[in-house]
Amino acid sequence: MGAVLHIDCSARTANSVSRKLSRAVVDELLEAEPSVEVIRRDLGVSAPPPVNSIEAAAFLTPPPDRTEEQVKALAASDALTAELLSASTIVLGAPMYNFSVPASLKAWIDYVVRAGKTFRRVANGELEGLCGGKKVYVCTASSGKAKGTKLDHLRPYLEVIFDFIGITDIVYFDAEGLAWGAEERERSINSAMENIRQHFSGRVEKQHV
C-alpha cells in the first residue's frame, strides 16, 4: 500500500464524529500495514483561504505563461496537490454542513483540482482525471438523515469531484441522525464503527495489493 492521506475538515476538534470514524479507518489501515506512511491534513484546524484573484488568474494561465507573482501564489496549491498525488489511499472525514461539504474542504478541493496535475484536457475538449487507481474512504457525519434524498449535496458532490480527477473507488461510512436523540446518536455511531470493522476484517490486503 502506498501512502495514506488522512484528511479531516470538521471545525470541531473535540467530540467530532467524522474525526472518530476517519481515525478508526486509519487505525485499520495501520493495523493491516504498520509501516504505511500516513500524511495528515487537518483542514478543520488550518484550511487554505478561498481562491483569490491572483490564484484564479494563475490557474487559468498555461504554466509557461505564468508571471512570477502567479507562480508564487500557486505554491500552497502546488503543495496540497503534490500531497494528494503522493497518496494511494485517501481517508476523508467529512461532516455535512448546510447539506454539502464544509467550506474548508471546498477550499482544499479548489486547490487540488488542477489542470495538468489532477486532470488534463484530451482531444475534442474532453477532460480526463489523472488520479486513477487511488482509493477513497469517506467518513460522513450529520445531524439529520439526508442520504439518498435530494437534500444530500455531500456524497453526490464528492462523487463528482473524485470522478472528475479519476477516482471512482469510494467507500462510505456514514453516521447520520446524530441529533435524533441520544439513543439514535449512539446507535448510528456504533453502527458506522461496526461497518468499518467489518469492512476491514480480513479484506484490506486483498484490496490494496
Ligand SMILES: Cc1cc2nc3c(=O)[nH]c(=O)nc-3n(C[C@H](O)[C@H](O)[C@H](O)COP(=O)(O)O)c2cc1C
Ligand atoms: C455549520 C454547520 C452546518 C450544518 N449543516 C447540517 C446540515 O445541513 N445537515 C445536517 O444533517 N447536519 C448539519 N450540521 C450538523 C453536523 O453535520 C453534525 O453536527 C456532525 O456531527 C458534524 O460532524 P462532526 O461531528 O465531525 O463535527 C451542521 C453543522 C454545522 C456546524
